[in-house]
Amino acid sequence: MTYVFECLSCGATTDHAERPAGCPDCGGPLEVAHEDLPDALPDSDRTDLWRYADWLPTEGLDLDSAGAPPASMGEGWTPLADAPHLAQEAAADFDAAGPDCLLKNETTNPTWSWKDRLASVVVPHAVAGASAGRRSDGADRIATASTGNHASAVAAYASRAGIDRVVAFLSPSSEPPHHRQIRAYGGESIRLTDYGERKRLLAELADCGWFAAYNLDGRYTGQPYVYEGYKTIAYELVEQMGESPDAVVVPVGAGDGLYGIWKGFRELAARGVVAETPRMLSAESTERHPLAAAFEADAESVGRDEGPEPLSTSTMGTTSGDHALAAVRASGGAAYAADREAVEGAIRAVGRDGVFLEPASALAPAVVSQAFADGVVGEDDTVVAVGTGAGVAWPGKTAGAVGESPTVEPSLDAIGEEVPFGLR
Numbered sequence: 001m002t003y004v005f006e007c008l009s010c011g012a013t014t015d016h017a018e019r020p021a022g023c024p025d026c027g028g029p030l031e032v033a034h035e036d037l038p039d040a041l042p043d044s045d046r047t048d049l050w051r052y053a054d055w056l057p058t059e060g061l062d063l064d065s066a067g068a069p070p071a072s073m074g075e076g077w078t079p080l081a082d083a084p085h086l087a088q089e090a091a092a093d094f095d096a097a098g099p100d101c102l103l104k105n106e107t108t109n110p111t112w113s114w115k116d117r118l119a120s121v122v123v124p125h126a127v128a129g130a131s132a133g134r135r136s137d138g139a140d141r142i143a144t145a146s147t148g149n150h151a152s153a154v155a156a157y158a159s160r161a162g163i164d165r166v167v168a169f170l171s172p173s174s175e176p177p178h179h180r181q182i183r184a185y186g187g188e189s190i191r192l193t194d195y196g197e198r199k200r201l202l203a204e205l206a207d208c209g210w211f212a213a214y215n216l217d218g219r220y221t222g223q224p225y226v227y228e229g230y231k232t233i234a235y236e237l238v239e240q241m242g243e244s245p246d247a248v249v250v251p252v253g254a255g256d257g258l259y260g261i262w263k264g265f266r267e268l269a270a271r272g273v274v275a276e277t278p279r280m281l282s283a284e285s286t287e288r289h290p291l292a293a294a295f296e297a298d299a300e301s302v303g304r305d306e307g308p309e310p311l312s313t314s315t316m317g318t319t320s321g322d323h324a325l326a327a328v329r330a331s332g333g334a335a336y337a338a339d340r341e342a343v344e345g346a347i348r349a350v351g352r353d354g355v356f357l358e359p360a361s362a363l364a365p366a367v368v369s370q371a372f373a374d375g376v377v378g379e380d381d382t383v384v385a386v387g388t389g390a391g392v393a394w395p396g397k398t399a400g401a402v403g404e405s406p407t408v409e410p411s412l413d414a415i416g417e418e419v420p421f422g423l424r
């Protein structure tokens with residue numbers, strides 16, 4: 001569909017074909033502004049996010065006969081399940097029933113996190129110039145940096161798009177499953193001794209002609225397309241529920257995911273598809289919570305939080321985005337932070353609801369009790385926690401929440417001493 005880039009800071013519009021690094025007027029970040037969105041969500045047989053092709057920036061992309069980029073592989077259209085244990089946990093300190101809690105299970109995406117939504121839209125745009133015969137405009141090699149989920153998704157979709165040079169810089173705290181995953185997809189995963197140098201390295205590679213699938217502070221990275229991938233979560237929720245939920249809780253690092261979901265709801269409201277938009281609640285760690293601090297202080301802009309590295313590695317950034325702060329405020333939401341005990345409790349609660357989340361994802365369910373205590377979420381409300389990534393990728397960081405398996409000789413007496421319930 002046809003679209004322009006619009007500046008998130010000043011509202012100026014610019015032609016996306018120019019591939020601007022930022023707003024030509026003020027240097028601010030850009031987003032996709034669609035010129036002709038439909039009046040209804042699709043009646044489509046597709047069970048992935050490309051069912052929303054009419055709501056996505058497809059102009060300039062080569063699509064297959066089914067209307068999707070050839071690299072797509074079933075990402076999106078993830079399950080939404082009730083989470084009774086989470087609801088119980090949220091109201092544990094009150095003489096009241098908890099809110100209706102639902103979990104959007106993003107761990108069922110092809111590379112086991114919501115980053116597939118981003119990669120599914122960003123990677124085809126990165127290679128579009130090449131596939132249209134303008135190789136100088138299109139990427140033939142991609143570099144990225146990540147604690148794990150983002151690089152895994154980029155590597156998978158880049159390989160499927162025919163890119164055979166993918167380099168991913170991982171943080172020292174990343175765990176082996178992500179390294180294996182990236183290498184299986186054909187990427188080169190590199191563990192940096194100093195993850196703080198990633199942006200410099202990516203900028204140097206960008207100067208050598210690499211496409212950096214990363215936010216390089218204003219350099220062109222395809223960032224406007226990032227929100228387009230995430231926004232499909234809003235569309236799916238409305239299709240799955242028949243209306244907007246009362247609140248959506250999202251773990252926040254840079255805040256692109258929360259902002260993207262809010263953009264999706266805004267677009268639906270503007271087209272008259274929904275009457276109401278949800279309150280957007282952000283979830284960070286108590287160790288590092290720049291967004292919650294800015295929200296509490298009524299600050300204009302998000303600052304830095306150089307606190308110790310939290311258990312929730314995937315959202316451990318020391319700053320967040322002003323767009324996410326604006327989304328939380330505009331939606332009537334709130335910004336929260338959860339401590340390690342709450343995160344580990346949430347991993348166990350949501351686990352009993354059948355989903356094994358990584359610590360960063362568990363931030364979302366972990367703050368529902370705070371929102372309930374504040375009255376931001378009430379007993380009659382339906383709240384959706386976005387479960388962004390899978391616990392299986394983080395064996396070391398989830399061990400504290402769930403424990404290790406004992407090794408026991410094969411007798412019921414010996415086993416009985418290791419389990420908290422009777423065997424006979």
Ligand SMILES: [Zn+2]
Nearest residue numbers: 007010023026
């Ligand atoms: Zn601007």
